[in-house]
Amino acid sequence: MTTKKIALLGSTGSIGRQTLEVVRQFPDQLEIVALAAGSNELLLSQQIAEFRPSFVSAECNLERLPGFTHVCGRGVEGLLTAATLPEVDIVVVATSGHAAILPTLRAIEHGKTIALANKEAIVCAGAIIIPEARRRGVEIRPVDSEHSAIWQCLHGFEAGADVACITLTASGGPFLNRPLDQLAHVTVDQALAHPNWNMGNKITIDSATLMNKGLEVIEAHWLFNVPFEQIEVVMHPQSVVHSLVSFRDGSVLAQFGVHDMRLPIQYALTYPERVPAPHLALELGTLGTLEFCKPDLERFPSLAIARQAGISGGTYPAVLSGADEVAVRAFM
């Protein structure tokens, strides 16, 4: 594999840090040339010292960053510069929230391969971003574990023609079995205690309400060009099967793996090659029982609300996403 030059947007976040762990494993194949973060000055300083990018963008005091010899940017302009540097091959979009929309679009316009973790960009602006990527022949490689799973199951198939249904799995988060009359009184700490995944706060709260899964339904619609009535959600508390594709002949392909985001991150960076990652191996013999059941829409009404917003189209998904961001902030 030739060395891939990477711009990492959101380097100080959960996905950003795990992306750097993957890059650390493959120093000959992956190289960081740009880092973009928000206000976590201390961590960004450490990342700059270790990865020595040629460009850095941040919301913090750039003069205080070590070796202030890098070319630096700030705000949206900084993100846009990082995403469009001529030497960049892959832009990892791991900035949280709506700040990712414009850099994703600009990176596509500059022909960069996108490794997409952020979901707000596709949920809010899928109708703009996806046609632009298709028009320019730009690859969008999903990093979200469910969409990475579907992407992998679809290799070699033309989505639409042979696909009967896409099934996204949902762990159910910390409140899967909590009595309904207690849900109005849960605390932030309880909502942040996800049983399987260690993620940023916003997506963890969204996972507790299943709004995250609702956003993923909209994301899947755009990424795989599949109508909403062919996208299902199934509860799977063990988070071992990351998603499934059912074909019209009755065959079902699923992707299994440990619940560790480094796996889909690594695949998005090394695709089409699969490079060894022994620490991510799945031991089927020790797994025990895998469970699947239908989602309870009384417990998780946001799943139906998100699906309806997706079907309504237009600006509904953007309004949904904005309202969700405000609601999560208010809850926190």
Ligand SMILES: NC(=O)c1ccc[n+]([C@@H]2O[C@H](COP(=O)([O-])OP(=O)(O)OC[C@H]3O[C@@H](n4cnc5c(N)ncnc54)[C@H](OP(=O)(O)O)[C@@H]3O)[C@@H](O)[C@H]2O)c1
């Ligand atoms: N975490 C997961 O396992 C996971 C899985 C699937 C999908 N995703 C998606 O990936 C995205 C990132 O999730 P995360 O969990 O990694 O979030 P996170 O831990 O909250 O990290 C967010 C990152 O974005 C940066 N950032 C936020 N606002 C910014 C702005 N206005 N300008 C520049 N940088 C900004 C933060 O910088 P500072 O911290 O320096 O302020 C941080 O580096 C989200 O869209 C999420 O839905 C995450």
